[in-house]
Amino acid sequence: MSEIHLDLDVLSTLKEVMEDGYPELLDTFLKDSEARLRVLHEETDAEMLSATAHSFKGSSSNMGAIRLAELCGELEQRAREPSLRGIESLVNEIDSEFAHVRALCREERESFHC
Template sequence: MSDPVLNLDKLNAWRQMDPEGGAGFIKKLITIYLSSAPAFQIRIEHAIQAADSDALVRAAHTFKSSASNIGAELLADICRQLEEYGDKNQLSEATELLVEMQNESQRVITALKELLEEC
């Protein structure tokens, strides 16, 4: 069995911070993530294609934080690795990890859309 796409404990912690006590904050958080994730992914792809280590570090760091906020721990870890590869100028390793990041990002988006329908 594969690891869960989302750590629901993380999302539930955000839910508890909602002053309304409902899913309003979670819905907003998920909606923001869904609207921004494709741009983060494109920035990472472009940075790798352009062999721009600094841009890769910035894009991967931002995407890592965003993924972590919504409980996408595997995606956050992949982004952490990409950030590290950018920091060490290991772009061939980053290129190898790119497909994994794209696949996991799609899994996260799918899981969040399903969750949004349940809210």
């Protein structure tokens, strides 16, 4: 398991590609992630949990949020198991990791100069 909250090389590449759209990309990622996190906390349907975790994993990976993507991948797999018992602790771990990522994205957003 990685302990990298945000891969700065990935962000650097995104910054080059997105140019002036980079801050909006960060904002969209945060907004979408917060919505997905709400679903993970509220959803009881295993299929929906797995699908939400899968999409969260993809966006996290694209943004360089390595550990967050790993945790979402773990949740995606766990949601496919017969019992969802204990899944709350994994969702809480995702929540905690996203708190780190959110703070780093906000710092990145504030440091961006057009």
